[in-house]
Amino acid sequence: MAELHISGELIASHNDTLLGAHKSDYEALGAQLARRNIDIDAITEKVAGFFVALPSWGVGTGGTRFARFPGLGEPRGIFDKLDDCAVIQQLTRTTPTVSLHIPWDKADPKRLKTHAQALGLGFDAMNSNTFSDAPDQAHSYKFGSLSHVDAATRAQAIEHNLECIEIGRAIGSKALTVWIGDGSNFPGQSNFARSFERYLASMAEIYKALPDDWRIFSEHKMYEPAFYSTVVQDWGTNYLIAQTLGPKALCLVDLGHHAPNTNIEMIVSRLIQFKKLGGFHFNDSKYGDDDLDAGSIDPYRLFLVFNELVDAQDRGVEDFNPAHMIDQSHNVTDPIESLISSANEIRRAYAQALLVERSALSAYQDENDALMASDALKRAYRTDVEPILAEARRRSGGAIDPIATYRSSGYRRLIGKERPLAMAGGGGII
Numbered sequence: 001m002a003e004l005h006i007s008g009e010l011i012a013s014h015n016d017t018l019l020g021a022h023k024s025d026y027e028a029l030g031a032q033l034a035r036r037n038i039d040i041d042a043i044t045e046k047v048a049g050f051f052v053a054l055p056s057w058g059v060g061t062g063g064t065r066f067a068r069f070p071g072l073g074e075p076r077g078i079f080d081k082l083d084d085c086a087v088i089q090q091l092t093r094t095t096p097t098v099s100l101h102i103p104w105d106k107a108d109p110k111r112l113k114t115h116a117q118a119l120g121l122g123f124d125a126m127n128s129n130t131f132s133d134a135p136d137q138a139h140s141y142k143f144g145s146l147s148h149v150d151a152a153t154r155a156q157a158i159e160h161n162l163e164c165i166e167i168g169r170a171i172g173s174k175a176l177t178v179w180i181g182d183g184s185n186f187p188g189q190s191n192f193a194r195s196f197e198r199y200l201a202s203m204a205e206i207y208k209a210l211p212d213d214w215r216i217f218s219e220h221k222m223y224e225p226a227f228y229s230t231v232v233q234d235w236g237t238n239y240l241i242a243q244t245l246g247p248k249a250l251c252l253v254d255l256g257h258h259a260p261n262t263n264i265e266m267i268v269s270r271l272i273q274f275k276k277l278g279g280f281h282f283n284d285s286k287y288g289d290d291d292l293d294a295g296s297i298d299p300y301r302l303f304l305v306f307n308e309l310v311d312a313q314d315r316g317v318e319d320f321n322p323a324h325m326i327d328q329s330h331n332v333t334d335p336i337e338s339l340i341s342s343a344n345e346i347r348r349a350y351a352q353a354l355l356v357e358r359s360a361l362s363a364y365q366d367e368n369d370a371l372m373a374s375d376a377l378k379r380a381y382r383t384d385v386e387p388i389l390a391e392a393r394r395r396s397g398g399a400i401d402p403i404a405t406y407r408s409s410g411y412r413r414l415i416g417k418e419r420p421l422a423m424a425g426g427g428g429i430i
């Protein structure tokens with residue numbers, strides 16, 4: 001039977017020591033925001049209602065193409081991963097769901113559900129994997145999967161996605177995320193049009209099997225593992241996919257899957273405008289699909305993405321319900337600490353975006369006052385919203401300082417004794 005690892009008393013006693021300073025910081029910020037006609041409690045409430053899903057594969061050490069350095073107490077499989085995710089949720093109250101990757105996390109759905117429920121966790125989108133070969137599969141994905149030239153290989157990849165939907169149905173998921181590694185390394189290696197036709201036909205089969213209340217997210221990525229071309233390379237192709245498949249098909253934006261300097265927030269805006277934004281894989285990057293911690297490299301970009309989301313919310317865009325998920329690879333930090341910090345950074349960007357004075361911004365735009373328009377964003381971004389984030393966590397039973405509380409819990413040391421230093425249970429080198 002699963003049990004929570006961080007005691008409520010530990011969180012409470014840690015919070016007690018910080019409460020005095022926290023209260024005065026919150027009051028000071030409240031007074032500052034009141035001068036801007038912003039009610040701090042209304043913002044805190046919104047922030048406390050914002051959640052982001054954890055990637056099951058993120059709680060193990062990731063690794064690179066060159067090496068993997070396992071850490072102490074690596075999860076041995078999905079049940080350990082869920083235990084680690086529960087610790088993050090207990091402390092942050094920001095991450096109540098986990099996104100599974102099949103076959104890495106394949107297990108009896110009943111056990112999955114019971115274990116997660118006992119930890120107070122639910123499941124977000126399912127992720128299929130046709131970018132690597134499972135030990136027992138008949139056809140290799142070396143030369144592609146859903147777009148493969150061979151019909152039997154495509155059928156196998158379709159079947160795998162259908163199985164992901166079945167597992168997802170049994171555990172309460174409502175979406176399937178499909179990312180494929182299909183592409184080519186040499187000009188001429190594959191026919192762009194034909195491979196895309198094959199991909200669309202395969203996706204149409206998966207779409208047909210989608211329950212009515214499910215959504216399917218296609219995830220684009222410019223390169224890697226294919227280095228000359230990929231079948232779903234950018235948001236334009238992704239939009240065509242979603243449009244061709246139908247209303248339950250939407251685009252997933254992984255922040256790391258674009259060329260450096262791409263204006264991602266504008267892609268987000270376009271997808272919202274044409275009702276095809278499905279959700280996000282949050283992470284940060286400097287060069288490529290670095291899978292670094294959200295907000296660690298370019299927090300302003302993260303804020304600008306959230307600025308678009310809040311703008312859409314404010315404009316009352318219909319059926320606007322993007323999925324928020326983290327997709328990171330942790331190599332030099334304790335993955336639990338990285339995920340705690342990333343969840344906080346994502347909420348920070350949201351809180352800052354909520355502070356943008358939108359009617360003033362809109363007036364500056366209409367007057368072509370570029371400087372003041374930019375300043376309206378900067379003013380929100382410059383605001384230190386940490387007291388709001390801490391208060392949102394505290395009010396929901398989480399920790400004012402989650403990393404310090406986590407460190408003092410000794411969780412990593414404890415599980416280090418239980419879990420032998422070995423290979424992580426799947427979800428390695430991506």
Ligand code: LRH
Nearest residue numbers: 127179219254289327430
């Ligand atoms: C591909 C990707 C995709 C996979 C995950 C492990 O780079 O972003 O979302 O499912 O990494």
Ligand code: MN
Nearest residue numbers: 219254281327
């Ligand atoms: Mn991703």
Ligand code: MN
Nearest residue numbers: 254256257289
């Ligand atoms: Mn990626």
